[in-house]
Amino acid sequence: MSKRMKIVIAFVLIMQMVIPYPVYAATVGRFTSVVGNVILTRDGKDYKPVVNSAVKEKDILVTGANSSAVMTFIDDSTIALSPKTRMQVREFGVEGKARKGIFSLSIGKLVANVTKFIGGKNKFEVHSPTAVCGVRGTFFGVEVAMAGTVMTTTATCTTGALSVSALSATGAIMATSGIVAGQTAVITSTGITVGAAGAAAGAGAAAGTAGTTGAAGTGAAAGTAGAGAGAAGAGAAGAAAGAGAAAGIGAGTIAAAAVVAAAAVAAVVATTGTTDSTPTHTTPAHP
Secondary structure (H helix, E strand, O other), X not given: OOHHHHHHHHHHHHHHHHOOHHHOOOEEEEEEEEEOOEEEEEOOEXXXXXXXXXXXXXXXXXXXXXXXXXXEEOOOOEEEEOOOOEEEEEEEEEEOOEXXXXXEEEEEEEEEEEOOOOOOOEEEEEEOOOEEEEEOOEEEEEEEEEEOOEEEEEEEEEEOEEEEEEEOXXXXXXXXXXXXXXXXXXXXOOEEEEEEHHHHHHHHHHHOOOOOOOHHHHHHHHHHHHHHOHHHHHHHHHHHHHHHHHOOOOHHHHHHHHHHHHHHHXXXXXXXXXXXXXXXOOOOEOO
């Protein structure tokens, strides 16, 4: 081995000891839209991401009131976060014919457009406190909320198919079901209720009946507000598409990101009236 090669190897080893691992973590995606107060936590530090900021494994994303974010991953899958949402990118990677993506949604709502992955091992899951949702090539949404004293996870499948499992308080799988396009599953720690997508509000209210009354009316109001938010969502879609183009994202990817951005911003209207728990301190822009 030449003296120069030894010096290079020694330098790399020293840098790995001096600089924390997260600096070397691979980029698994990029932000294609950032609206309002969005906080990215990485290695214990908070940042304010902008369009084209990197997304890496273990990143935690929190959106404030009237805020949203859209991420496009290296497989062209997209995830949009609605206001007052907290999500972690637990794992994500594509290697050869294998893809693995695991996300944790603590509270709030996400809309995902997962690209089809043909051949090899494929695992794309969204975990919540009460459920695990597994997908392949699917357009779907997941929302985690409290219905009275009961935490519920509502999964809605727009295209493709979705596998949902209910988790007990200890994290054990209690029940598993599947839904297809046009269906919604409401999952609690006691089981799964499957119905038509339009009946999601009623199903969510039924899940929370043991802890509260009036949930059905709340769900119906949210549905009405969501319908009225279509125009706002469409405007956000255009903004997301422009941002994606500026970042050098392909036309197909821009279109997908625009769709999920519209869904995320439309949810702003339907999710008013709750307290924003997002940190309000000033954080540096992420490089």
